[in-house]
Amino acid sequence: MLRTAFRVWLAASAVAFAAAPVVAQQPKVLKVTMHADVRTLDPFWTTQTIAGIHGLMVFDTLFSSDADLKPQPQMVDTWTVSDDRKVYSFTLRDGLTFHDGSKVTTKDVVASMKRWWQRDGAGKQLFNYTESLVAKDDKTFVWTLKEPYGLLIDTLAKTGTSIPFVMREQEAMVDPFQQIKDVVGSGPFVFKRDEWVPGSKTVYEKFKAYVPRKEPASGHAGGKVVKVDRVEFIWLSDPQTAQAALVAGEIDYLENPQPDFLPILESTPGIKLDTHPAMGTMGILQLNHLHPPFNNVKARQAMLYLINNADYLNTIAADKKLQTLCFSFFGCGVEMETDAGSEIYKGPKDIKKAEALFKEAGYNGEPITILHATDHQYINPANLVMIQQLRKAGFLKLDVQAMDWGTVVSRRTKKEPPAQGGWNIFITGTSVLTSSSPITHTSVGMACDKAWFGWPCDAKFEELRKAWAFAPDIEARKKIAVELSKRAYDQVPYISFAQWRNPVAYRSDKISGVLSVPSVPPMWNIEKK
Amino acid sequence: MTAYILRRLIATIPVMIVVALFVFFLLHLTPGDPAAVIAGDDASPAEIEGIRRKLGLDRPVWEQFGVYIWNLLHGDLGTSIFSNLPVMTLVKQRLEPSLVLAVATLVVAVAFAIPMGVVAAWKADTTIDRVVMGFSVLGFAVPVFLVGYLLIYVFAIQLRWLPVQGYRPLSEGIVGTLRSIALPAFALGMAYMALIARITRASMLEVLSEDYIRTAHAKGVATRSVLLRHALKNAAVPIVTVIGIGLALLISGVVITETVFNIPGLGRLTVDAILKRDYPIIQGLIILFAGAKVLVNLLIDISYTFFDPRIRQ
Numbered sequence: 001m002l003r004t005a006f007r008v009w010l011a012a013s014a015v016a017f018a019a020a021p022v023v024a025q026q027p028k029v030l031k032v033t034m035h036a037d038v039r040t041l042d043p044f045w046t047t048q049t050i051a052g053i054h055g056l057m058v059f060d061t062l063f064s065s066d067a068d069l070k071p072q073p074q075m076v077d078t079w080t081v082s083d084d085r086k087v088y089s090f091t092l093r094d095g096l097t098f099h100d101g102s103k104v105t106t107k108d109v110v111a112s113m114k115r116w117w118q119r120d121g122a123g124k125q126l127f128n129y130t131e132s133l134v135a136k137d138d139k140t141f142v143w144t145l146k147e148p149y150g151l152l153i154d155t156l157a158k159t160g161t162s163i164p165f166v167m168r169e170q171e172a173m174v175d176p177f178q179q180i181k182d183v184v185g186s187g188p189f190v191f192k193r194d195e196w197v198p199g200s201k202t203v204y205e206k207f208k209a210y211v212p213r214k215e216p217a218s219g220h221a222g223g224k225v226v227k228v229d230r231v232e233f234i235w236l237s238d239p240q241t242a243q244a245a246l247v248a249g250e251i252d253y254l255e256n257p258q259p260d261f262l263p264i265l266e267s268t269p270g271i272k273l274d275t276h277p278a279m280g281t282m283g284i285l286q287l288n289h290l291h292p293p294f295n296n297v298k299a300r301q302a303m304l305y306l307i308n309n310a311d312y313l314n315t316i317a318a319d320k321k322l323q324t325l326c327f328s329f330f331g332c333g334v335e336m337e338t339d340a341g342s343e344i345y346k347g348p349k350d351i352k353k354a355e356a357l358f359k360e361a362g363y364n365g366e367p368i369t370i371l372h373a374t375d376h377q378y379i380n381p382a383n384l385v386m387i388q389q390l391r392k393a394g395f396l397k398l399d400v401q402a403m404d405w406g407t408v409v410s411r412r413t414k415k416e417p418p419a420q421g422g423w424n425i426f427i428t429g430t431s432v433l434t435s436s437s438p439i440t441h442t443s444v445g446m447a448c449d450k451a452w453f454g455w456p457c458d459a460k461f462e463e464l465r466k467a468w469a470f471a472p473d474i475e476a477r478k479k480i481a482v483e484l485s486k487r488a489y490d491q492v493p494y495i496s497f498a499q500w501r502n503p504v505a506y507r508s509d510k511i512s513g514v515l516s517v518p519s520v521p522p523m524w525n526i527e528k529k
Numbered sequence: 530m531t532a533y534i535l536r537r538l539i540a541t542i543p544v545m546i547v548v549a550l551f552v553f554f555l556l557h558l559t560p561g562d563p564a565a566v567i568a569g570d571d572a573s574p575a576e577i578e579g580i581r582r583k584l585g586l587d588r589p590v591w592e593q594f595g596v597y598i599w600n601l602l603h604g605d606l607g608t609s610i611f612s613n614l615p616v617m618t619l620v621k622q623r624l625e626p627s628l629v630l631a632v633a634t635l636v637v638a639v640a641f642a643i644p645m646g647v648v649a650a651w652k653a654d655t656t657i658d659r660v661v662m663g664f665s666v667l668g669f670a671v672p673v674f675l676v677g678y679l680l681i682y683v684f685a686i687q688l689r690w691l692p693v694q695g696y697r698p699l700s701e702g703i704v705g706t707l708r709s710i711a712l713p714a715f716a717l718g719m720a721y722m723a724l725i726a727r728i729t730r731a732s733m734l735e736v737l738s739e740d741y742i743r744t745a746h747a748k749g750v751a752t753r754s755v756l757l758r759h760a761l762k763n764a765a766v767p768i769v770t771v772i773g774i775g776l777a778l779l780i781s782g783v784v785i786t787e788t789v790f791n792i793p794g795l796g797r798l799t800v801d802a803i804l805k806r807d808y809p810i811i812q813g814l815i816i817l818f819a820g821a822k823v824l825v826n827l828l829i830d831i832s833y834t835f836f837d838p839r840i841r842q
Contacts, residue, residue: 039611040567040611040612041612041613046568048567175583177580177582178583179613181613197622197793198609198612199623199797199801200791234695234791236694236791237800237801240789241681241693241694241788241789241790241791244682244686244693245694245791247686248689248693250693250695375804403560406562406805406806407559407560409566410560410562410806411560413565413574450573451573453574
C-alpha cells in the first residue's frame, strides 16, 4: 500500500516538475537586486546608502538632482531668495499626500529637516548657518540663514547618503538616534511592511495617489511617474548567484555586479550595462595623523612617492573602460575636478626620496599597523597592492593585521597608539558623488578632533572649505577647489588611489526607461515590457 | 525509559547555560561595533558614540549580560539592532525555508546513500563498489558552493529546468517549494550522501561477514531479504549516528547553501548578523542552534533503543 502511494507521489511530482513553468513572473512586477539589503527602515538613523535607496522609494524630497547633478525643485513649487541671500521662502506644490491620505504640510517639512540635520554632515553644516526655519502657513515655509551660505539648495537636493526626506511630523519628532516605527512617506511607492523579510525581500507598491511633477524625469528630478504595480528588492548576497539570476531573467535589474562578471553580462543578449559620468568609487588610503610616523607631514608626503595609482586600477577594475586614472581629491568627471598640487603623486615613484622624507619625519623602523580587511570586494585587493608597494620600498616595517571589514569599521574609531589597539593605515572608499563637494566629502576635511577617522588637522584647509561653501557661484567654487587641492596635496589628509565605475546591469529586453544616475537608483519611470 | 529521557533533559540545562555564557562573552570580546556599522562610512566618531549610547553598548559588559540573561529567562531573545524587529519574529520568518531545506537534504541523502552503501557492500571489490566509493570521495572533496554553482549553470542557466535562486513557501504550493529546493538539496546532500554511503558500506560489510547472515543464505533466504531485513537492520546503529552527526553538520552547510541559492533561512540570517555585529540575533540563533543540537542528540540516543533493544536495559 505504502509502496504504491510512494510510486503515485513520485509520478505526480515528476509530472508537476516537468509541467511547471520555469519562472513564474508576475506582470508589472519589477524585480531588482540592490548592492545591499534593506535592513533599516529609517533613512536618517543610518547613513548607509541602501537606507537612502529605500527612502527614495517611500519618501519625497524638497529638491532633487537632475542627470547633470543640478538641483531642481521636487516637492517645492516656487521659491524666492532675499537680496542678501539669507532668507529663502519656499512654497510646496499642490497634490502632496502621505500614504495614509493626510496632506503634506510645512509642519512636516520643518520637523523633518530638524531631524535630518542632526544626523547628516552636510545637514549639520547647514544647521550651523541657520538662524531659523519656520512654517509660515500650510504651504509656505521660510529658511533664514545667519550668513549667506551658498549651499542651501544644493544640500536639499543632495543624493547618495543621508538624503533630506520629508516625513510626517509625528515620525520626524522621533529622536534621530532612535528608529521610526511607521514608514509612511509621500513618495511614489508604498512600503509593504507585511511582506518585508529583512535579509531577503523588501516590497513596494505603486502609490496611486502620487501626483508627479509635469517635467520629464531626469536623474532624481522631474516627474516620478511609476509604470509598474510593484517593485521587489530581492537581496542576493552572493555575487555569482546575482549574476546568474540576471542572466536567467529571474531579476530585471542588478545595481552592483561584481567587476569579474561584467564580461559575461556584457556578452549576454538582452542585458545592458549603464554608467553615469559621476558614477563610481574612489579609493582612500587613510593615514592616522595622531601617531608617528604619519603625525609628521613629511611621512605623509613620502607616501606620494611610494603609492602608484595605476596599479590599483588594474587590480580592482581590470576593464579599461571602467578605469579613470584620477588625481583629483574631488573626483574626476565632476565640476570640481582638479589635480592642482599633484605633481609629486603624478610623477615617477622614488623610493630614495621617500626614505629621506621618512627619516626627516623621525621614522626609525617602528612597525606601521595596517588594518587589512580581507573580506571586501575591492578593499582586500587594494590592501594587497599597497602592502606590496610599501614592502618594495624596503625600509618600512609593516604590521599587517588581517580582519573582517566589520572589525576595521570598529577599530578605525580608536585614537589610541597602534600598540594599544590603534592603527596607522586602513583602506576604504567613497563615492565620486560624495567626494565631488568638499563639504559632503568628509574624508578630506581637516577639522582635527571633529574630522573623519585619521583626524587630520589644518586650519587653513578648513578656512578654504568654508570659503567654498560661501562662494556665490560655480566659477568661484572651482577656483577655491584648486586652492583646496593644492593644500590637500601639501598636507596629505589621505591618499586617493583610484577611481573606477560600477555600472548597473539590467534586462533591456524586459525593461525600459532606466534613469541614469551616479548613485541611489530610482525605480520610477521604468516600464516592464 | 522515561527516567532516561528525563535525566538527559535535565543534563541539557548546564549545557545551555554554558552556551549562553560563552556566546555572550565571545561576541562582546570579539572586535567589531554595530554602532560603527549603523553609522556608515561617512559618519563622524561623535555620531558613532551617540549611536553606541542609544543602543546601550557603552554600558559595562556585566550590566549588558545581566539584561541579556534576564530577558532570556523570560523567553525574550531580544530585538535586532538593525531591523528593530524581535529576534523571534525573524527566526519564525526564516524557520520554514531552513527546515524544508534540511529535511529535503536528509531525504535526498538517505534515499540515495543507503542503497548505494548496501549495493557497494554487497558487490564489494567490484566495479560497482569502486564507482560508489569514487563518488563518496568526490562528494567529500568538492565544496558545497562549487557543486551549487555547477548545478545552477547546468539546470538553471543552460537547461532552464529549475530556478537559479529563491524559495517558494509551502503555502504557495508544494510543487513550487520542491522546484525551489531541488538544486540546493542536491548540492548540500552530496557531502551527506558520501558520508552515509561510506558508513553504510563499512557497517554492512561487518554485518555481512557474521554467522547468522551465512545461515540465512544457507537456509535459502532471498538475497534482498538478507540484505534489507537481516543485515541492514543490524548495521543501522552507526548509520543512524552518522545521520545525527550529519544533522549538526547541516547547520554549517546550510549557511553556504542558503547563500549560494538565496534561500532566506536561518543560515543566512546568522551570517548577515555576524557581518553586521547584530548581537541579539547572533546570541538568539546560537542558543536556538545549541538547543536543536542537544535535542537531535537526544532523539538519536532514543532511536538506538528501537534498533538495539539491549540499550534499553
